Amino acid sequence: MLSNSSKYAIKGVLHLANHSNEDQKIMVRDIYDTINVPEAYLAKLLQQLSKHQIISSMKGPKGGYYVTDVNREQTVYRVIEIIDGNHRLEACVLGIEDCNAEHPCPLHEYVNPTRAVLLNTLKKMTIGELANKLDKGYSFLS
Amino acid sequence: MLSNSSKYAIKGVLHLANHSNEDQKIMVRDIYDTINVPEAYLAKLLQQLSKHQIISSMKGPKGGYYVTDVNREQTVYRVIEIIDGNHRLEACVLGIEDCNAEHPCPLHEYVNPTRAVLLNTLKKMTIGELANKLDKGYSFLS
DNA sequence: CGGCAAATATGATATTTGTCATATTTAGGA
DNA sequence: TCCTAAATATGACAAATATCATATTTGCCG
Numbered sequence: 001m002l003s004n005s006s007k008y009a010i011k012g013v014l015h016l017a018n019h020s021n022e023d024q025k026i027m028v029r030d031i032y033d034t035i036n037v038p039e040a041y042l043a044k045l046l047q048q049l050s051k052h053q054i055i056s057s058m059k060g061p062k063g064g065y066y067v068t069d070v071n072r073e074q075t076v077y078r079v080i081e082i083i084d085g086n087h088r089l090e091a092c093v094l095g096i097e098d099c100n101a102e103h104p105c106p107l108h109e110y111v112n113p114t115r116a117v118l119l120n121t122l123k124k125m126t127i128g129e130l131a132n133k134l135d136k137g138y139s140f141l142s
Numbered sequence: 143m144l145s146n147s148s149k150y151a152i153k154g155v156l157h158l159a160n161h162s163n164e165d166q167k168i169m170v171r172d173i174y175d176t177i178n179v180p181e182a183y184l185a186k187l188l189q190q191l192s193k194h195q196i197i198s199s200m201k202g203p204k205g206g207y208y209v210t211d212v213n214r215e216q217t218v219y220r221v222i223e224i225i226d227g228n229h230r231l232e233a234c235v236l237g238i239e240d241c242n243a244e245h246p247c248p249l250h251e252y253v254n255p256t257r258a259v260l261l262n263t264l265k266k267m268t269i270g271e272l273a274n275k276l277d278k279g280y281s282f283l284s
Numbered sequence: 285c286g287g288c289a290a291a292t293a294t295g296a297t298a299t300t301t302g303t304c305a306t307a308t309t310t311a312g313g314a
Numbered sequence: 315t316c317c318t319a320a321a322t323a324t325g326a327c328a329a330a331t332a333t334c335a336t337a338t339t340t341g342c343c344g
Contacts, residue, residue: 060311
């Protein structure tokens, strides 16, 4: 469903959301182990997210990645979109190009409504909300 | 969500279901073009499905692949399971090993119920049912 | 029984995804 | 202003998926 890259990216953002802010930046080196993602790989992913303003970063000593209040409003869907592209989530289950309600693939009517529910959830759910639950111990990253 | 292999396999089975039976076998060569799948690739997939009794086959002249009434009772889920394995469908969205209701990942509560609905549908839906709708022109493979 | 036509088995190549490493840029502090 | 510590950019390598090709087995038909 999601690529490894997206999974890692989401885990990374959520961890950052709970362990960083403008005054408390954090380095890849201090994250990768706790969330179980290869260091250099995570670095690349965070760079992409940073470039797209999902997270924030600052170079140099005392620098690092961090998540602002604005960043916290970003959605999970957006993260996936940036890393995987949206085709993976939105395209026809059977890969038929012009599959739609009028010209549906055999699985369309069964899969699409349910999938739409799922995608809408992802589109509404913000990093901040998820991070809060995580922070309260209602969920886990490993 | 599904691998290309699964998509191709499902398309292949459905086409076979509507264009073959015990007395009317059909060769890969006569299928691949209509369902838009590379010939040799489709051949490999049908072999796997045949080995697992999702479809039937006979060698030699007058041979080919075909779908019996028994085959028609197989589920779409089973096809995917054989081609992709079930981990892809059932594993935690964030790839966390022991993610479950008591120890959930941050997305668990949002994704799992919806996904369960979807998977149950796939587990109940038979090749025969889908093929019928397709045959009646209610859906399309391209 | 021999030849041919089909599936089957196996393996080779290509592309994508995942992983790792290194050089470059930038900002802070001595 | 120079050194150092961090992100950033780029690219090399590895593994998995997707694609293609070829040799082998099996069953029908003359």
